[in-house]
Amino acid sequence: xxxxxxxxxxxxxxxxxSKNLLRIILGTSIISHGANLLxxxxxxxxxxxxxLLGEGAGSFMDPLPxxxxxxxxxxxxxxxxxxxxxxxxxxxxxxxxxIHELRGAHDE
Amino acid sequence: xSCGVPMMNNLVILPLLIPLVTGILMxxxxxxxxxxxxxxxxxxxxxxxxxxxxxxxxxxxxIRILELGGWPAPFGIVLVxxxxxxxxxxxxxxxGFACLLYAxxxxxxxxxxxxFYPLFHFLLVGxxxxxxxxxxxxxxxxxxxxxxxxxxLLSLGxxxxxLQETVKYAVINTLSSTLFVVGIAYLYSVTGTxxxxxxxxxxxxxxQAGFLTVVAxxxxxxxxxxxGLLLYFWLPxxxxxxxxxxxxxxxxxxxxxxxxxxxxxxxxxxxxQPEITHWLMAVMAGLTMLLGGIGAIAQWDIRGIxxxxxxxxVGFIISGLVFATSDALVGAVxxxxxxxxxxxxxxxxxxxxxxxxxxGKIKEMSGLIRSHPLLGWMxxxxxxxxxxxPPLSGFVGKVLIIKEGLxxxxxxxxxxxxxxxxxxxxxxxxxxxxxxxINGFWGETVLSTEMEKGTERGLVFPCLLLTAVSLFLGxxxxxxxxxxxxxxxxxxxxxxxxxxxxGEVF
Numbered sequence: 001x002x003x004x005x006x007x008x009x010x011x012x013x014x015x016x017x018s019k020n021l022l023r024i025i026l027g028t029s030i031i032s033h034g035a036n037l038l039x040x041x042x043x044x045x046x047x048x049x050x051x052l053l054g055e056g057a058g059s060f061m062d063p064l065p066x067x068x069x070x071x072x073x074x075x076x077x078x079x080x081x082x083x084x085x086x087x088x089x090x091x092x093x094x095x096x097x098x099i100h101e102l103r104g105a106h107d108e
Numbered sequence: 109x110s111c112g113v114p115m116m117n118n119l120v121i122l123p124l125l126i127p128l129v130t131g132i133l134m135x136x137x138x139x140x141x142x143x144x145x146x147x148x149x150x151x152x153x154x155x156x157x158x159x160x161x162x163x164x165x166x167x168x169x170x171i172r173i174l175e176l177g178g179w180p181a182p183f184g185i186v187l188v189x190x191x192x193x194x195x196x197x198x199x200x201x202x203x204g205f206a207c208l209l210y211a212x213x214x215x216x217x218x219x220x221x222x223x224f225y226p227l228f229h230f231l232l233v234g235x236x237x238x239x240x241x242x243x244x245x246x247x248x249x250x251x252x253x254x255x256x257x258x259x260x261l262l263s264l265g266x267x268x269x270x271l272q273e274t275v276k277y278a279v280i281n282t283l284s285s286t287l288f289v290v291g292i293a294y295l296y297s298v299t300g301t302x303x304x305x306x307x308x309x310x311x312x313x314x315x316q317a318g319f320l321t322v323v324a325x326x327x328x329x330x331x332x333x334x335x336g337l338l339l340y341f342w343l344p345x346x347x348x349x350x351x352x353x354x355x356x357x358x359x360x361x362x363x364x365x366x367x368x369x370x371x372x373x374x375x376x377x378x379x380x381q382p383e384i385t386h387w388l389m390a391v392m393a394g395l396t397m398l399l400g401g402i403g404a405i406a407q408w409d410i411r412g413i414x415x416x417x418x419x420x421x422v423g424f425i426i427s428g429l430v431f432a433t434s435d436a437l438v439g440a441v442x443x444x445x446x447x448x449x450x451x452x453x454x455x456x457x458x459x460x461x462x463x464x465x466x467x468g469k470i471k472e473m474s475g476l477i478r479s480h481p482l483l484g485w486m487x488x489x490x491x492x493x494x495x496x497x498p499p500l501s502g503f504v505g506k507v508l509i510i511k512e513g514l515x516x517x518x519x520x521x522x523x524x525x526x527x528x529x530x531x532x533x534x535x536x537x538x539x540x541x542x543x544x545x546i547n548g549f550w551g552e553t554v555l556s557t558e559m560e561k562g563t564e565r566g567l568v569f570p571c572l573l574l575t576a577v578s579l580f581l582g583x584x585x586x587x588x589x590x591x592x593x594x595x596x597x598x599x600x601x602x603x604x605x606x607x608x609x610x611g612e613v614f
Contacts, residue, residue: 079252079282082259
């Protein structure tokens, strides 16, 4: 699992370091997935039981990481959607999706 | 639950609930602008009153907690209101009120129609939530609430510069939020809890060995990015882009939330290895002050000078935390409150000057004091307060922090250096703001009243309000000191916080 997380982070960082805005956004999204996977791994992967603790339950999963990830995924989803819209809008208005052209001041 | 009046504890959630409900209502009545303006201002005034009451209440009866959903402390999410949080909530409500009043007169109907007011209130939900929460993941969620509102506020209006800066700001903050999640994951794997009081207990139990210190440094990177401590490269561009009122609320609150969380994390959780974490913070604070000062001096645009002043003060406040004696912490907390008010005031004044002159370049304006004496004198007062001239509000914080730095200096030579940089940075603040004052307000009046691009009508009152508060912070320091003094007791004794949240069991 840690290899997968490492791989996701590597891909994400590679994409974030590129110049194309769309790739950067995808990169942040992939890094977030890596982080989510990290949370669930850190919470202990599986011991067979459901995430419910009832009467006579022999084994159970820690439910907290799952709750955390659910929240993090929703936030990440909204963030990616917002960034996509922002990128499209800045592409139409600024006429570029290359990050190195997004510098300096514009005279309005 | 260790408190006598459980029903009263429900009050703790009010600073969160008021802006949330107002924000939703504003969203519903989006076309009724007069209603939106009045209700928004009313809601912030109520929030200010409630915060004042909370300050009195907490000062009288100690830390208050609210267990959300009735789940006892380490299992559910708790809201924790200590005096530090209560004081910052009060400052937030006050500054929010002034900025909103300014926005009503300056932001323009177009933006008002496009959900300016709901966004403003949601921003405050995030800020207040971050001050109140006692749970690390909940803190992340409130950070995101705050950041989302700020992304939209930053890009609202859609000019080229705004879009360009929002892209950078949003990407940087997404990455730092991801790092935040990574830090939470590591911390959870070691301690098995996310409640901050419980975390503090567990970290003290296992000892803050190498791995936990690494986690502490990860968190330091995350919050330095949010607070603009050394990692402030995103800050100047994005704070320069939005209109005056939005820039003011960003400068006043967003970095301060980062600072508040650094206070919390490194006095409550990671206080075991100060020779690593605090040393790192000391280096970062010193560099922040120096680089921020150089940035402020090099700028010839009002907005540029102002945003670099935000950076300088972040470094200064953190150096108070680094010294970590009780006096230095009082100074840091006091300076934080002063800075919230003064940075908002400075940005509002700067926004007014830009509105009048039609440009931010100080070489192209001159002699404004003849036609706008009140504005000029307020700006002068602000720059004196920011550079720490007594009896104005910056003085108390500066004198306490630097005095402690100098008295600690005999133990660690580096502290002399840090205190010295603090003093030099005050001079840099003074120089950079005087540059604005001399170029903008002195000299020949080049703009006749008819040629002015905008009026100061309606814009001066919020500035006057904040100037009065600034004077109160300076002259009424005696009055305020006992509260601040009490506020830092929880910072020095994490045990008090833990006991309030977890009770006697642990």
